[in-house]
Amino acid sequence: MTCITSTFKALCLSFLFVTAVASRPTNRPKVFNVQRYGAKADGKTDNAKAFTSIWNSACTRKGGNSKIYVPKGTFYLSGLEFVGPCVNQIEFVNDGTLLAPANPRDIKQDIWIKFRYINNLIISGAGTLDGQGKESWPLNDCHKNPNCPKLAMTMGFAFVNNSRINGITSLNSKMGHFNFFYVHHFNITNVTITAPGDSPNTDGLKFGFCSNINISNTHIGTGDDCIAILSGTTNMDISNVTCGPGHGISVGSLGKNKEEKDVNGLTVRDIVFNGTSDGIRIKTWESSASKILVSNFVYENIQMINVGNPINIDQKYCPHPPCEKKIVAIRDIIPPPLRTVFNDVYIAYELMDTDLHQIMRSNQGLSEEHCQRYIRQLPPYPRQSITDKFPNVYPLAIDLIEKMLTFDPRRRVTVLDALAHPYLNSLHAISDEPECTIPFNFDFEQHALSEEQMKELIYREALAFNPEYQPAIA
Incomplete structure (x- = not known):
């Protein structure tokens, strides 16, 4: 009897242990492999319904996170709309090729793949979003053709927060590649965006009414803005990005519509522009419909290679003149120290003393912020030999x-010493210098004058230079 009781207790304990382990939530997400749920990687079958069904299952799943996995292969999709909110975190991993219809009329929405009303979304993988835009680009003529087809952007995010994209490639979009609207706390890393330089309106990353965006380690080469920053976007950090071909990193256009909001808090650093029409661009409408402010932009360590307009701040954007003049306010914009813009600073820095950093820091009179910022970010630079630079000069x-190109005035040669220098000695005789025996006195300017006396003197002086306006004497 004792043995039976002990055995029963052991079985009960084992059952309780197994039940506890089975019911304990796991950190490993449930994987939804799209092929196991009916998707076909033949590049022809429309997988939109299968992908939507998988999303709904993953989004509503309780008890843990979900991972939608797209393996290698080509998956044709006519259009997708993934809508939240979801119960738990979803990761969308694409290692294959998602193929858009070549005919733009086969996409019945403005964005080919949409994500809406989702928190904690992760999009990753080594796969490609192929927009097949080549057939659509000649149709991008809506500015002159009212019957033009509506072209879809590749991927869009609306009301998506605390999320990120990593590693995805976007190829040959019909319009823009990625669109972000009311997106907050979003990271974009290791993304590749590619389209020909002559593909129209294929913006790389486009933001409106977004905040706290970080973009890093990304390559963008396309036919329009690499990054377009529109109304209401704040606190954006862009770093380690290569841009080209394309139209650079652009803010705007702004001021066209009444409901637009301020754009502020942009940091752009460690960027290479290569073969772009513009580098840094701020574009506001001359006929502004809204009173907004563009402010607090900092650009650092920017490299320009074969760039048409390195810095382009256009406050008179008016594609269809005439435009009423109501300019958007722009403040606190610190452009990068480009060699083409600050060429005189480069020359001075290369030829003057190595203590230029210390002098710049201590000399409050040099208040040009752009030059100061540039000098401070440069590494120590040895003084260059003027003889090497100008070998044919005497x-x-x-x-x-x-002796004259010494930045510190305490060490710079004086006028008298310069005149006595051997190079000028043969051209100058100290005895020929005029001497001022009586110190020049400016006491005549020290008289106290009333406001009326000052006005009278200015009036007389003006008449002396313009005698034709002398009043006639009766």
Whole structure:
């Protein structure tokens, strides 16, 4: 009897242990492989219904996170709309090729793949979004053709928060590649965006009414703006991005519509523009319909290679003149120290003393913020030999120039010493210098004058220079 009781207790404990383990939530997400749920990787079958069904199952699943997995292969999709909110976090992993219809009329929505009303979304993988835009680009003529077809962007996010994209490639979009609307706290890393330089309106990343966006380690080469920042976007950090071909990193256009909001808090650093029409661009309508402010932009460590307009701030954007003049306010914009823009600073820095950093920091009179910011970010730079730069110049002239090109005025050669220098000695005789025996006195300017006396003197002086306006004497 004792043995039976002990055995029964052991079985009960084992059952309770197994039940507890089985009911304990796991950190591993449930994987939804699209092929196991009916999707076909033949590049022809429309998988839109299968993908939508998988999304609904993953989004409503309780008891843990979900992962939708797209394996290698080509999956044709006529159009998708993934809508939340979801019960738990969803990761969409694409290692295959998602193929859009070549005919733009086969996509019945403005964005080919949409994500809406979702928190904690992760999109990753080594796969490609192929927009098949080549057939659509010649149809992008709505500015002159009222019957033009509506072209879809590749992927869009609306009201998606605390989410990220990593590793995806977008190829040959019909219009823009990625669109973000009312998106907050979103990270974009290691993304590749590619379309020909002459593909119209194929913006890489486009943002409106977004905040706290981080973009890093991304390559964008397309036919329009690499990154377009529109109304209501704040606190954006862009770093380690290569852009080209394309139209650069653009803010705007702004001011066209009444409901637009301020754009502020943009940091752009460690960027390479290569073969773009513009580098940094701010574009506001001359006929602004809204009173908005563009402010607090910082650009650092920007490299320009074969760029048409490195810095383009256009406050008179007016594609269809005439436009009423109501300019959008732009404040606190710190452009990068480009060699083409600050060429004189480069020359001075290369030829002057190595203590230029310290002098710039201590000299409050040099208040040009762009130059100061540039000098401070440069590494120590050895003074260059003027003889090496100008080998055919007379050595005594080089010696005098070196003494004159000393940034610190305490060490710079004086006028008298310069005149006594051997290079000028033969051209100058100290005895020929005029001497001022009586110190010049400006006491005549020290008289106290009333406001009326000052007005009278200014009036008389003006008449002396313009005698034709002398009043006639009766």
